[in-house]
Amino acid sequence: MKQKIINVDLKVNLDPLINFTQGIFQKKEIKIITEELSRVAGFLWDRRWAERNAGNISVNITSLFSIKDLDKFSTYPFLPLPREYAGLKRQLLLITAAGSRMRDLAMDPLEELCLVYISDSAKAYHIIAPERIEKEPMPTSELPTHLAIHEMLCRTNAPEKALVHSHVTELIALTHNPKFLSAESLTGILWKMHPETVIFQPKGYGFVPYTIPGTEKIATLTARCFENNPVVIWEKHGAMAIGKTISEAFDELDLAAKAAGIFLSCARNGSEPDGLTDEEIREIRQHYCL
Template sequence: MSILNNNPALAKQVAEVAEVAGYLWQKGWAERNGGNITVNITDVVNDEIRALKPISDVMQIGTTLPHLKGCYFFCKGTNKRMRDLARFPMDNGSVIRILDDCASYEIVAEQLVLPTSELPAHLSMHNYLVGIGSNYKAALHTHPIDLVAMTHNPAFLKKDVLSKLLWSMIPETRAFCPKGLGIIPYKLPSSVELAEATVKELETYDVVMWEKHGVCSVSENILEAFDMVDTLSKSAQIYMTAKNMGFEPTGMADHLMHELKVAFNLPG
């Protein structure tokens, strides 16, 4: 029997993960097994799940995360494809429990599927979010073609240059991604160094670019995390479309973006 059967709140969150996984595949942002999703499901875990015995050995995270003691996460599996996660989420993901040492975890359901290889980065983000009392529960990593392409231009890697450019392409980007886009210079995927750098950027931004790699976003649920990346991607497409038409887009002037900030009471 699936752990989702008697837990509609958890079933809803897993269904949202599957929905977003399908979007990522359709957009071409999730080649092969590319990209990852983790959701903190601790608040919807019931007694049935808490009583489950582990189906894996104890595994090391690679770092100590003091705010995650006893937390539960639904994670996309390593080497699993987003298109398969979309169709069969419980066969291509796993539920993990963080142990009391805050440095290790065990898989408790449903298949013996190892979680994402970028688990240190994802759990580090969640540890930061729990630590500051955030209501954000979802972390998304994906590979938007347009945004990754822009990180190959050194001019866009300077602080807030890309944020201001993308904000200026369409008003919705300034409104729906008000904190902009943080940039992390290239670091080895799955490394603790990448995890630490990501957490540092989350002090200022909700969406973080990993140079020549992909995007991470965090939000209250996985749909909102996806929407922020999707909005930034739309702005990147507008910029590139104008360039392909042979002209430099003018973008919205600073005073117009400030007008939006005031009208919608936006941060930044």
């Protein structure tokens, strides 16, 4: 099904697709994912990591649809992509909409979500939104980063399908300390603060120096980091995590925040903690065969 990008028209007649669109969002598997997304959005808001419209979430849901269904997604309105995403051809992502708020997603996720289907040409994406959304749905402004990461995950056949970005206060605070502006130093301090980080993140944490959000540059740098680390910290901005599920990705952010919070609590009381020794970290690695 070859397709040329001929125009950008979000006002095409969607009437013939209403039943199909409604069916997508009533599908049992999609309901489970949107409910999970809603729960996690509530956690992000409760932790104060999601001020205003901060944060975004996406899940690759291609495997839940038949080839025939995927063909239908090609008939929805479409927009050009900033570059070709060859590794994402005919992939379907559930993604939070631009301007959506986590506190609203926690209440009613269908009002704040859309689907993005990458065209056969891999140079455009189709937008599918729950039928009752009245405003024009557009995916998050961090779309380039989500696409670059999902493309890398597809290329490497990774089991991770979900991606969560949030303004994790504790991690942002760490990156305001010049001592922690590298993957090595951030990993070192997080491992030292909490044994669980060694167990669950044995490869350590990724780090992207300050870069303007929503750009191709941050997308490329972040996707590269995710090849080795399931959590990537953005200097003075926040963090992203991948997981097999949205909850799993949230767990990774939560754990990193816990470790960073321990450091900050000690620092607030006037003492920079020594944390676990190198020998103690080595013992944990040996015990868990990491």
